[in-house]
Amino acid sequence: MVSPLGIYVSVPFCKAKCSFCNFASDAFGPERMDGYVDRLCREIAETRLSVARMDARLERTVDSVYFGGGTPSLLSAEQFRTIFTTLRDEFEIRSEAEITLECAPGQLSEETLEELLGQGVNRVSLGVQSFVDREARAVGRLHTRVMCEEEIARLRRAGIRDVGIDLIAGLPHQTEGSWRESLERAIASGVEHVSVYMLEVDEDSRLGREALKGGERYGAENLPSEDESAALYEVACEALDVGGVRQYEISNFAREGHTSRHNVKYWKRLPYIGFGLDAHSMLRAGEGAVRFQNVDDLDVYMGDPSELKVLPQKNAKPDPEFVSxxxxxxxxxxxxxxxxxxxxxxxxxxxxxxxxxxxxxxxxxxxxxxxxxxxxxxxxxxxxxxxxxxxxxxxxxxxxxxx
Missing domain, CATH: 1.10.10.920 (Arc Repressor Mutant, subunit A)
Known part of the structure; x- marks a missing residue:
């Protein structure tokens, strides 16, 4: 049976880079964003040719589109209109498709929201991370608890069908008490989906580098231990379940009927294609599959199209990885x-x-x-x-x- 395609669109722009972030994203000016949208649309328009060279199958029918980042909500209404027009020129997006936007609280204009609703966006994932202001502020988040709750209410009034939030266990200053407060507010807000991630301490983020060398910047000296963070995860599993938000994947919890269709594609190895900086793809090819990803360097992505598709390893040659x-x-x-x-x-x-x-x-x-x-x-x-x-x-x- 042929499975509809999932599409991931990477938008690697933020108002400010959070200290815990290890993604290929950063703060850039409007001109850079304009050029990126042009490059992104060119990639989408040329993708059937590049996929054909791999002898992979690229379905035309799409039942999920996911805008991730970064903070995709920073794009303007006109930029989103351009991207959707290009996507619909190349693919048939089903009327009942799940279309998701990642968003930082307070960073989605009314004009952009109106455009997204008109384009069929029906799911918004808010990067809350913590409803406790001290914890959010410690890692460079620009929002407060009040802003988060107001944003959830605004999205509901606008008609967004599914509102989800991300929370992080293991933030600086976090205790079991403050973590329970975030969980309780998440449940009370009525959001349909909650993702719970354990803070990653590695050399790919400023906070991680500081913690590994035993420094104090970015709140590194106030990080919970690994055992404490693991205990916080267990608290989340229990509290969310009691609150009717059931776990369906290691990091993901949803009310009945509100699992993320797009993310389930990853775990069930259903075909998806990614566009934009550091975007990953998996398509069927012959009796197997092929995986490939885009470069994670913005200057390279904006440059020579022949350098676009690379293997997961950095500096690898531009060849796809055929899955045995x-x-x-x-x-x-x-x-x-x-x-x-x-x-x-x-x-x-x-x-x-x-x-x-x-x-x-x-x-x-x-x-x-x-x-x-x-x-x-x-x-x-x-x-x-x-x-x-x-x-x-x-x-x-x-x-x-x-x-």
């Missing part, structure tokens, strides 16, 4: 296990054969005995403890498969 049968099996297993519903043995055997499934069974049994996996009615899925240690589970299964 074995790699596709591993992806199906590991991505599928991120979902609370897990993966179905019959589905895996039907697509990849009995031998590959049998090869991971020792790892499945070992993880089950450790309380990290469970098996029921022909499905395997992570336990609550397993979701906290998912990388350990994946390593056990990978070792089992290659033994």
């Amino acid at each position: 049968r074995e790699a596709a099996f591993e992806e199906s297993l590991f991505l599928g296990l991120r979902l609370v519903e897990g993966v179905c043995f019959d589905d895996l055997q039907r697509e990849f054969g009995v031998e590959l499934v049998a090869a991971v069974m020792p790892g499945v049994e070992e993880s089950r005995e450790a309380g990290l996996l469970d098996v029921s009615e022909g499905r395997i899925f992570l336990t609550a403890r397993g979701r906290m240690a998912s990388n350990e589970v994946f390593c056990r299964l990978l070792i089992s498969a290659t033994a």
Whole structure:
């Protein structure tokens, strides 16, 4: 059965770069944004030619479009109109498609909101991160709790069908009490979707670099420990469930009927294509699949089109990565296990054969005995403890498969 395509549009612009951010985004002026939209539309218009060179299949029918960033809401109404016109020239976006915009509270003008509603945008994901002003301010967020709550109310009045928010566990100054306050306000707001992310401490963000060297800037000395952050995640799982916002993926929670159609494509290995800086794609090719991504350097992206598509590794040559049968099996297993519903043995055997499934069974049994996996009615899925240690589970299964 042919699955409709998902489209991701990267808009790497922000009013200010948050200290925890490790994405390919930054603050730029209007002229840079104008040039980016032109380059983006050129990429969209030329994509069928570039995909054809990979012998990949690019479906015309689309049932999800996701504008991520950065802060896509900084684009003007006219810029969004130009992008949507280009997308509809190349693709058939279904009338019932899920169309999502990532947005920072207080950074979506009435004119742009009106244009987006006219273009069919029906889902907005707000980068709240924390409803506690001290925590938001510590990492460079420009909003307050009051602004967040007012923005949620404004989006509802405008007719946005689904409003979601992002929260981060492990921010500077965060305690269990302040975290519960954020969770309680999220539930009370009635938002349909909540994403809970653990703060990443690595060298790709200013806060991460400062924390790793033991410094004090950006609130690094006030970060909760890894164990404390893990405990906050467990608190979120429990509190959101009680509040009717059920977990359906390791980091994602939704009220009934409001899961993110677009993000589910990633975890179920359904085809999607990304446009813009550092955007990723996965398309079907022959009996398998091909993955490719755009460069993560804005100057390069704005330059020579021949340098656009590259492998995930930095400085790799501009070739796609063709996914082997074995790699596709591993992806199906590991991505599928991120979902609370897990993966179905019959589905895996039907697509990849009995031998590959049998090869991971020792790892499945070992993880089950450790309380990290469970098996029921022909499905395997992570336990609550397993979701906290998912990388350990994946390593056990990978070792089992290659033994």
